[in-house]
Ligand SMILES: O=P(O)(O)OP(=O)(O)OP(=O)(O)OC[C@H]1O[C@@H](n2cnc3c(O)ncnc32)[C@H](O)[C@@H]1O
């Protein structure tokens with residue numbers, strides 16, 4: 136054997152060893168490690184009820200977008216916490232059952248390190264205006280209960296309308312993947328979707344929020360203006376929260392107006408179905424900050440409402456809630472509140488979704504045109520109450536009786552209030568969930584408070600560890616093949632030579 140051949144043989148042998156070693160490394164390094172999962176809990180203490188959400192995410196991917204997902208939602212029995220103003224000590228204990236459920240979902244070893252936040256919205260904002268000490272007592276009752284739970288209590292507070300709007304916007308854009316990342320992921324994402332963010336429309340029981348990125352956002356109204364730097368990109372966001380314009384309080388406002396002109400204790404209401412009857416207690420009616428400016432002495436203590444089922448009249452009636460007379464800015468929504476030109480797509484959730492979904496108008500596949508939406512709500516309102524009740528026996532009477540009003544109110548708010556038109560109506564997407572997570576402010580709130588959304592893009596190598604090792608193995612294989620080929624070519628072994636038997 137010549138010495139060159141010997142060297143080549145040794146080289147070949149060493150290369151084979153190197154390849155085996157590389158493959159072994161690649162296999163062992165990429166063995167799935169036991170997952171390190173983190174959890175977080177947020178309680179959404181809304182005006183109509185409280186929801187407890189449990190979120191989870193892989194610890195090592197904390198700063199990526201779209202990794203946090205909702206794994207549990209628990210609806211607290213009974214009213215929202217503001218409904219305990221006459222028995223404030225009961226507000227905290229009402230949360231016990233959902234906290235128990237969270238204890239069962241989250242492994243007990245993780246309880247102590249799991250943060251729990253409670254954010255209260257418009258119901259508590261109203262109670263604070265009406266009776267500040269009752270609001271404080273409700274908050275301290277829920278704080279006591281949350282501190283007794285085995286989790287890491289991080290606060291119970293009333294969030295502002297601005298926060299509610301902003302966190303709703305962050306939630307949906309985080310879940311939709313609108314906050315892009317660098318490198319390969321960015322490239323992959325840009326093939327799938329546009330890099331624009333979506334606006335957020337939230338309709339609660341007591342307030343409603345509109346939030347979207349606006350290029351034309353001037354400094355006309357600084358309180359409606361927010362700046363975010365997320366994953367290395369700047370966002371100029373417009374937001375406004377209308378207190379008393381959630382769907383329950385809007386109905387109260389409408390009734391307060393109707394009460395100004397009634398002559399007897401009965402009222403024919405076009406926003407309820409024909410044959411529907413409801414009685415309203417007048418004594419507490421004007422204590423509510425949403426109706427107190429319409430306070431009136433009435434010669435009766437109860438109001439008897441009878442449905443009329445007339446959509447057009449109902450719309451005209453509701454329209455009066457939106458005062459379009461004064462606008463101190465270049466453009467306004469209503470009540471003299473600044474609104475820049477509407478821009479981009481919108482995700483509309485909570486009651487926007489509940490109502491449109493019930494009426495089969497959420498258009499999950501493709502948006503339903505505005506004229507069809509109007510026609511559907513009009514004919515729903517015209518149906519007699521007995522027929523509606525028989526058809527939907529499993530739906531709570533409170534919800535069922537108000538879908539006509541709610542449908543008309545949603546159209547009024549969007550068309551008269553924000554001035555959506557036939558054209559940009561199609562850019563509103565009614566959504567309840569995105570993936571497994573509910574659309575709402577809670578996820579954005581937790582992402583912010585746990586610092587999971589960095590201002591700058593996290594510095595990530597373009598290749599993951601696995602891809603790096605894989606590429607190394609591939610290159611080595613190519614190298615060895617080339618060596619082997621070269622050796623076969625120049626030193627044809629005897630066994631491959633023609634004529635050898
Ligand atoms: O944001 P705030 O104003 O504090 O209120 P909330 O958080 O309690 O409000 P939700 O979005 O939970 O609900 C909005 C409204 O929709 C009602 N609602 C909830 N689920 C519903 C359903 O399935 N069908 C119809 N209405 C529903 C609820 O009673 C409220 O009046």
Ligand SMILES: [Ca+2]
Nearest residue numbers: 181256339485
């Ligand atoms: Ca809400």
